[in-house]
Amino acid sequence: MNLSDSWTAGQGPIVRVSAAEAVFKAIRTAIEDGALQLGTKLSSETALAQQYGVSRSVIREALRSCTALGLTETLTGKGTFVIANSASSDLILGKFSARSLMEARPHIEVPAAEFAATRRTAEQLEEMRGILALMAEEDDPEIWVSLDASFHAAIAKASGNGVFERVINDIRDAMAKQSETINLITGRKSTSDAEHILILDAIAHGNSADAGRAMAIHLTAVDAALSTIMGAEQS
Numbered sequence: 001m002n003l004s005d006s007w008t009a010g011q012g013p014i015v016r017v018s019a020a021e022a023v024f025k026a027i028r029t030a031i032e033d034g035a036l037q038l039g040t041k042l043s044s045e046t047a048l049a050q051q052y053g054v055s056r057s058v059i060r061e062a063l064r065s066c067t068a069l070g071l072t073e074t075l076t077g078k079g080t081f082v083i084a085n086s087a088s089s090d091l092i093l094g095k096f097s098a099r100s101l102m103e104a105r106p107h108i109e110v111p112a113a114e115f116a117a118t119r120r121t122a123e124q125l126e127e128m129r130g131i132l133a134l135m136a137e138e139d140d141p142e143i144w145v146s147l148d149a150s151f152h153a154a155i156a157k158a159s160g161n162g163v164f165e166r167v168i169n170d171i172r173d174a175m176a177k178q179s180e181t182i183n184l185i186t187g188r189k190s191t192s193d194a195e196h197i198l199i200l201d202a203i204a205h206g207n208s209a210d211a212g213r214a215m216a217i218h219l220t221a222v223d224a225a226l227s228t229i230m231g232a233e234q235s
Contacts, residue, residue, distance in 0.1 A: 019054045020141065021184050024062035026052070031071050031082055042072065042080045061141055061184065068092055068181040069229075091181060091226065093174040101174055102223045106216060108167055109152065113199060113215040114208040115159035124158040128200055136193055144189065145179040151196060155203070155215075178226075186225045195221065 030036045043051065048059045063080055066072040070088030074080040091098035116124075131151045138144045149172045156168035168175075183189045195218040202210035 018141070018184070019052075020058045020061040020065075021187075023048075023052050023054060023058060024065050024184055027062060027066055028069070028071060028087075031066070031085060032087075034085065036082050038082055038085060040082045041078075042082070044079070057140075057142065061180065064177065065181045065184045068098075068177060087229075091178065091229070093177040093181075096171060096174040098178055098226050101171060101178060102219070102226060104167075104171075106219050108164055109155070109219060110212045110215050112156045112159040112161065112164040112168070113203065114212040115161055115164075116155050117203045117206050117208040117211040119160040120158035120203055124154065125204055128154045128158070128203070132193070132196055132200060135196070141180060141183060141189075145176045145183070148179045148192065148196075149173075149176040155199070158203070178222075182222065182225045182229065185229050188221070188225055191221065192218070 027036070027042075036042070042048065042063075045056045045059045045063075049056045052059070063072065063074065067074060067080075068091045070084050070090075070092050071082065071086075072080050073083045093101065120128075128151060131147055131154060135144055135147045135151070138147060152175060153165070153168050153172055156164045159165070179192075183192075195214070199211060199214040199218060202214050
């Protein structure tokens, strides 16, 4: 075996990353390494898109995740500014923090899934199936996370409990932002798709216990991804 063979044998597989993830990592590294200092105004979306050779939608996705980590702040009409040189201990998701969401969601969505298994109508079941079918084919991250929130909202509606439905609709935007950041940083899109299918299968079969369990497993995995992002130990 020659030296190049020996070196090659020790290398792991190349991991493909999305354009948004690559841009996000580049901006985050520049901020954390001090190349972009506190108070720095980032270039416009158009300029950044030209700099990285990507679309403005890719830049927007990357910047939203920087904001969610508490690294930047976007002020309407003024631009995006660096406000911290290290990630926050919690994600910023509009009106709610990621930790607040994850503390509340299991108490709402697990029983909602359990009730949905026995209360859902045929039309509601078809709606949920349709949402997952669209998610499986969707490549646009922004559209996917909107569909993700719609799926969870559809389950809450199918539970027949108006309180669950109202609460999920109230936190829907924050859930979408949370999902977007998690997918960008940890690449959980395909894993979430698989977890959603298990939840829907249990609901379709009218099995309350399995539906609640599948939802709990999904939310636990989301919580673990958040812990990884925030650098916390996973329990």
